Every structure is written in C-alpha cells, then in structure tokens.
Amino acid sequence: MIGTSLKGRLLVATPALGDGIFDRSVVLIIEHDDTEGAFGVVLNRPSTTDVEGALPEWARLAASPPVVFVGGPVSPEAAICLARVSQADAEGWVPVVGAIGALDLSQDVDLLAAAVDQVRLFAGYAGWTRGQLEDEIEAGAWFVVDALEADVLHDEPESLWQRVLRRQRGRLAMFAAYPEDPTTN
Numbered sequence: 001m002i003g004t005s006l007k008g009r010l011l012v013a014t015p016a017l018g019d020g021i022f023d024r025s026v027v028l029i030i031e032h033d034d035t036e037g038a039f040g041v042v043l044n045r046p047s048t049t050d051v052e053g054a055l056p057e058w059a060r061l062a063a064s065p066p067v068v069f070v071g072g073p074v075s076p077e078a079a080i081c082l083a084r085v086s087q088a089d090a091e092g093w094v095p096v097v098g099a100i101g102a103l104d105l106s107q108d109v110d111l112l113a114a115a116v117d118q119v120r121l122f123a124g125y126a127g128w129t130r131g132q133l134e135d136e137i138e139a140g141a142w143f144v145v146d147a148l149e150a151d152v153l154h155d156e157p158e159s160l161w162q163r164v165l166r167r168q169r170g171r172l173a174m175f176a177a178y179p180e181d182p183t184t185n
Helices: 056-061 132-138 157-166 171-177
Strands: 009-013 026-033 037-042 046-050 067-070 074-085 093-097 100-103 116-128 142-146
Touching (some): 009 157, 026 074, 026 093, 037 067, 037 074, 037 132, 132 142, 157 171
Antiparallel strands (some): 009 026, 009 142, 026 037, 046 067, 074 100, 093 100
C-alpha cells in the first residue's frame, strides 16, 4: 500500500477494530503520502452542536443535519470544512472526491456563496503517522473502498457504515449485516 495514495477514498471500520472512537466509523481520507502519513475526517459522527452556534457565518451553507461533526480524536478544537462546489476554481478549495473538497474557513463566506453549494464542518480529525495507516489496514482494522460524493454530505450519516458496505461487491457487502453485538446473534 505504500506508494499508493488513499486520498479521496473511504476507510470503513471493520468489526475487528472493536469498540471505541472508530467503532463502525467511515473516514474520508483528505491527504495521504509516504512522508507525512494520512489524515481524514469521520463522516458519520454528528455532534449536538449546531453550526449556527459554532460558526454562524457558515450556517446558511450547512448540509443537513446542520451540526458540527466529530471529525476524529486529533485536535478537537480545530475546524475542518468539506464543501461541494459548483465552481472548481473556488478560492481556498482543494478537491478530494469529485466536486467535494476541503475548504479554507478563513475565506469570506459572502464571496464564496455563489461557488459553494453546501458545507459540512468537523471538529478535529483522524490522523496517522507515516506507515501507521498501512499497518492498521494490513492488520485488518479498515476496509478501503471508493468514496462517492453523496457519502460526504448525506443527510442520514448514522446509516453510512451500512450503506457503504452494502454497495460493495462480494463478501465485503455481507459485513453490512454484521450485528452491533455479535454475542446476541
């Protein structure tokens, strides 16, 4: 896997990952390389914090549900924005998957409003040092699958883990039916 960037792909937590912060999580990889490692955001952990209360200037562009998502355990005070744009030359926007990319929150919302369709805000991120993510994948902690634009801004993030697995081919799709507590099965 070293040498192959996972930017724009999804990490889907395997049942082997177990309980904890990444249990049944779906992570969009925003950056990944051989020297720095990788970082991304958890797409299916909405918080109870409204975008209106956290960053009111961005509330009118917030995708539903209009809350800040828990992006991961690293730097929970950091705000990361993913945005769907209608103009790929939007100032401060870097593509990740299709028309979805990372957007610099220091940009003027009023100037970007015409180019930005929707945003999703994340508090914190998931990060891996050089080689760490590859080791976790090899150990069976993550399934690596293609991302769809719709995964990032879906209005039912709680069902994302099952939806992403269900659309996969072969035995991977069977994991969508994996019970939350296999001892009750």
